[in-house]
Amino acid sequence: MTQTIPAVDYLVLGDQPHLVANACVQCGALYFDRRNACAKCFATDFESRPLATEGVLRAYTIVQRGAKNGPFTSAVVELTGGGVVKANLLGVTEADGIRPEMKVRLATFEAGTDDDGTVAVAFGFEPIGA
Numbered sequence: 713m714t715q716t717i718p719a720v721d722y723l724v725l726g727d728q729p730h731l732v733a734n735a736c737v738q739c740g741a742l743y744f745d746r747r748n749a750c751a752k753c754f755a756t757d758f759e760s761r762p763l764a765t766e767g768v769l770r771a772y773t774i775v776q777r778g779a780k781n782g783p784f785t786s787a788v789v790e791l792t793g794g795g796v797v798k799a800n801l802l803g804v805t806e807a808d809g810i811r812p813e814m815k816v817r818l819a820t821f822e823a824g825t826d827d828d829g830t831v832a833v834a835f836g837f838e839p840i841g842a
């Protein structure tokens with residue numbers, strides 16, 4: 713059985729892969745990195761909050777140059793219910809295939825395997841219904 717690990721700490725694998733953010737208990741601001749204090753209200757209490765796996769595309773850049781595995785599309789996705797995350801838009805490298813505000817959902821893929829055979833799993837977003 714192959715062991716898999718998430719490529720980033722805030723990706724939770726399993727039957728329903730999803731992202732987890734640190735939510736400020738006082739104002740609800742969401743962070744993916746670990747913080748000592750909220751950037752908005754300076755409170756210091758955070759709780760772990762699972763985020764939605766669907767959202768809408770807020771911005772994107774198609775990267776052509778110097779990409780070894782390129783081209784690829786870098787996107788900013790606003791998740792339903794809160795949370796803004798930057799990730800690649802999977803399977804779309806033409807502006808024709810992208811609409812502003814298009815709906816997307818989280819998708820995972822194998823990013824690489826280390827010497828012990830452990831597979832690192834990364835995430836991106838794919839268009840819904842495409």
Ligand SMILES: [Zn+2]
Pocket residue numbers: 736737738739740741750751752753754755
């Ligand atoms: Zn706060």
